[in-house]
Amino acid sequence: MSFRLGIDVGGTNTDAVILDPGNHVIAKAKRPTTEDVSTGIHEAVDAVLTLSAIDPGEINHAMLGTTHCTNAIVERKGLARVGIIRLSAPAGLAVPPYLEWPDDILGHLGTEYRIVKGGYEYNGASLTPPDPREVEEALKSLKKQEVQALAISCVFSPVNAGQERMARDKAALVFGEDFPVSLSSEIGSLGILERENATILNAAIRRIADTAYRSFQSVLAGHGVRGDLYITQNDGTLMAVNYARRYPVFTIASGPTNSLRGAAFLSGLKEAIVVDVGGTTTDVGILRHGFPRESTAEVLIGGVRTNFRMPDLISIGLGGGSLVRWRDGSCSVGPDSVGYRISSEALVFGGKTLTATDVAVAAGVAAVGQADKVAALDGRMLEAGIARIRSMVEEVIDKMKTTSEDVPVVLVGGGSILLPHQLAGASRVVRPEHFDVANAIGAAISQVSGAVDGVYDVAGKGRDAVVSQVKEEARQEAIRAGAEETSIEIVELEEIPLAYMPSNAVRFRVKAVGNLASIRAPS
Amino acid sequence: MRTLSVESIDNLALGAAVLGTGGGGDPYLGRLMAKEAIREKGDVRLLDPDEVPDDALVIPSAMMGAPSVMLEKLPNGNEPQAAFQAVESYFGKKAFAVMPIEAGGINSCIPVYTAARLGLPLVDCDAMGRAFPEIQMTTLTIGGINASPMVCCDERGNKVLIEALSNSWAESISRAVTISMGLASMIGLYMLDGKALKRWSVRGTVSLAIEIGRRIADAGRGKLDPVESILELTKGYRLFVGKVIDVQRSLTTGFVRGTASFEGLEGHKGALFEVHFQNENLIGLRDREPCAMVPDLITVLDRETGRPITTEHLRYGQRVVIIGMPCSPIWRTEAGLCLVGPRYFKYDRDYVPLEKLAGRAGR
Numbered sequence: 029m030s031f032r033l034g035i036d037v038g039g040t041n042t043d044a045v046i047l048d049p050g051n052h053v054i055a056k057a058k059r060p061t062t063e064d065v066s067t068g069i070h071e072a073v074d075a076v077l078t079l080s081a082i083d084p085g086e087i088n089h090a091m092l093g094t095t096h097c098t099n100a101i102v103e104r105k106g107l108a109r110v111g112i113i114r115l116s117a118p119a120g121l122a123v124p125p126y127l128e129w130p131d132d133i134l135g136h137l138g139t140e141y142r143i144v145k146g147g148y149e150y151n152g153a154s155l156t157p158p159d160p161r162e163v164e165e166a167l168k169s170l171k172k173q174e175v176q177a178l179a180i181s182c183v184f185s186p187v188n189a190g191q192e193r194m195a196r197d198k199a200a201l202v203f204g205e206d207f208p209v210s211l212s213s214e215i216g217s218l219g220i221l222e223r224e225n226a227t228i229l230n231a232a233i234r235r236i237a238d239t240a241y242r243s244f245q246s247v248l249a250g251h252g253v254r255g256d257l258y259i260t261q262n263d264g265t266l267m268a269v270n271y272a273r274r275y276p277v278f279t280i281a282s283g284p285t286n287s288l289r290g291a292a293f294l295s296g297l298k299e300a301i302v303v304d305v306g307g308t309t310t311d312v313g314i315l316r317h318g319f320p321r322e323s324t325a326e327v328l329i330g331g332v333r334t335n336f337r338m339p340d341l342i343s344i345g346l347g348g349g350s351l352v353r354w355r356d357g358s359c360s361v362g363p364d365s366v367g368y369r370i371s372s373e374a375l376v377f378g379g380k381t382l383t384a385t386d387v388a389v390a391a392g393v394a395a396v397g398q399a400d401k402v403a404a405l406d407g408r409m410l411e412a413g414i415a416r417i418r419s420m421v422e423e424v425i426d427k428m429k430t431t432s433e434d435v436p437v438v439l440v441g442g443g444s445i446l447l448p449h450q451l452a453g454a455s456r457v458v459r460p461e462h463f464d465v466a467n468a469i470g471a472a473i474s475q476v477s478g479a480v481d482g483v484y485d486v487a488g489k490g491r492d493a494v495v496s497q498v499k500e501e502a503r504q505e506a507i508r509a510g511a512e513e514t515s516i517e518i519v520e521l522e523e524i525p526l527a528y529m530p531s532n533a534v535r536f537r538v539k540a541v542g543n544l545a546s547i548r549a550p551s
Numbered sequence: 552m553r554t555l556s557v558e559s560i561d562n563l564a565l566g567a568a569v570l571g572t573g574g575g576g577d578p579y580l581g582r583l584m585a586k587e588a589i590r591e592k593g594d595v596r597l598l599d600p601d602e603v604p605d606d607a608l609v610i611p612s613a614m615m616g617a618p619s620v621m622l623e624k625l626p627n628g629n630e631p632q633a634a635f636q637a638v639e640s641y642f643g644k645k646a647f648a649v650m651p652i653e654a655g656g657i658n659s660c661i662p663v664y665t666a667a668r669l670g671l672p673l674v675d676c677d678a679m680g681r682a683f684p685e686i687q688m689t690t691l692t693i694g695g696i697n698a699s700p701m702v703c704c705d706e707r708g709n710k711v712l713i714e715a716l717s718n719s720w721a722e723s724i725s726r727a728v729t730i731s732m733g734l735a736s737m738i739g740l741y742m743l744d745g746k747a748l749k750r751w752s753v754r755g756t757v758s759l760a761i762e763i764g765r766r767i768a769d770a771g772r773g774k775l776d777p778v779e780s781i782l783e784l785t786k787g788y789r790l791f792v793g794k795v796i797d798v799q800r801s802l803t804t805g806f807v808r809g810t811a812s813f814e815g816l817e818g819h820k821g822a823l824f825e826v827h828f829q830n831e832n833l834i835g836l837r838d839r840e841p842c843a844m845v846p847d848l849i850t851v852l853d854r855e856t857g858r859p860i861t862t863e864h865l866r867y868g869q870r871v872v873i874i875g876m877p878c879s880p881i882w883r884t885e886a887g888l889c890l891v892g893p894r895y896f897k898y899d900r901d902y903v904p905l906e907k908l909a910g911r912a913g914r
Contacts, residue, residue: 119706122628127583149733150620183624219622
């Protein structure tokens, strides 16, 4: 048999599931997330392996979704000092890097950048020829500033990455072969500022991502799991761990994507609102054709603008560990939470803090821990607390809805036991089996993708022939990444005619997605 | 004396997008440039047209080209000086102030950037009172003001001075120049004196945009109903409340043409609305009857936040309020309608003012 291990490291809990080849959950476990992340992973994996009683050698694939990188950026922890080389002069001097970045993150990253000659025009022609000696001098001066990672950007590098590669080769000479260098052409699309921002963030978190993934690998190896390791990305597909080390920024916000994909899989619904209640926060997203609806608003990560595609989400400070306060007949819930300490601090678990979980248990909505510990709570407070929790969620559901009609609502996440079986705005409330580990299941059923991004001449062969060609190239990329041929779908085809082009060059961005070979299609 | 500070730029960009009638693209880059220039050079003075002496030289400033290119190949910073020097030496006269050519997108903020870089004041007006796609589509053209001499500058330092026979020629020649500069250029054009400015510009556009932006931002803090507040300010009409049910677009010769369809909500349940756009929103039809038409302003706002939604960001399921705002009276003349009326955009309809159409439909 070949099994899959799905792991999701959330802010509060680390969940693990094992799926059989038919996508049945054969074991699941939930353990507190630990400060070092890997201890929590170790405990969850240990538990799930024991429960399943399978031979760890039969696990062919292990998938990890982790908020590690997001947290590092949001909490400004462990970030590297970054040096930036931008090949653009004389263009771009009016708008240097780091404009409108929050000051506190700059305190960690520094503001070392060098804008040097270089760049391309929209059609790949040279804007200004770069001067390799100038690039080398810039790199040496960044070395003097003791930067720990490099981000390299260049005008129109998504069209031609040649100059960024030249700068990378120079960096290897100046800083050594193993020095982390991130190229903007490998990170983002057109729009130099947002692409450069994402590249800087990537550079800043490579070191901590590397450490995290190494410890993840050694934890799994310690349990005898020798299958291929994958990290989930924010588009719901997987990266092999060696690839993820170089591009950790792609994992940002993969958690909500996993939970939405997991909810779609578990409920069998492709059109629904998903409410994911964790220990500290509730994320509400919406499924369209089984995938998260993407946000069209500008995407800020830790206060930094990027052009990533992110799931359209609303997050509120409500979770199982949310603190409940009762004053003068009014009841507040959250946004502060006991987080992972819920298992020791909540009243029903023998602690001393009144949490949302305690209120739900006392009111008879949920059944966990020891109900007798909350038997004496004020009835009026319970009523007000339950009403408050319910109205917080109903309000977000209403905001996410696209029509006034009621829609199915899927409840997932361990904290969703707080919620009642009926909600305003919901045509029905679905609480699927294994709802408490939907994230880890979402990670385990993730697919692999292949992408193509390039400029093609549509005049010669004609547009239709070029479209077929780029689709086929993306399909082949997906197969190389491990996708099973018959399951591959083209999920994205972006055609960017560069306005007023004298030639007929068009930029195509194509993404093909398929199931990992040997795994049945998720419904 | 009023000044434009870093803080007022976000409001300017937001409010200009309301006046931009769905066009103009993302003002992000213009906003960053204007703020950075103000941080470096100090606040920009905002003058009323009446504060400009009759013989003083005012130069409109803008960027031209493909928005996706502007967001990639950013300016050098010296383009405004290069452009203004070219014009000043042509006239043998120093520029007194800068003005915007249009509201909406990057060009709401570029004039602030130019003014800050050059240490000149900005005049509180523009040449459209909204956004339009072509250079000759200004109230200044109606006033017989020549777009030439027009100057196009690129980031390398290339400079082209155009003396065209008409403003339509200025449009086509400058576009060809911009293509060879790599699809983006900084332009200066329609140099005019204070006297012409007072007669032919659309007054108060900058302060109106800032006030609209401020009201939307305030509404976000729970202070008032943003839509009602914008309508009061612009003497506009609530044309429709609904949700987007379909958006069709096609790209033809640099224009994104299309139609957005809306299904009624609240008091408009059962009704349908269509907005036809060519970069900008041009015609609004309720149950196939026209409610508003170009050059009057048609803007789609988010029903909850009052934030404007540009044509490229319209998508299925958004709940919106569609508003109509009357255009500058200069556009409602025969010459104005000939330049930017429905027939210019190939709609087989005669222009009817918003007040008449929307008044008929009820506010």
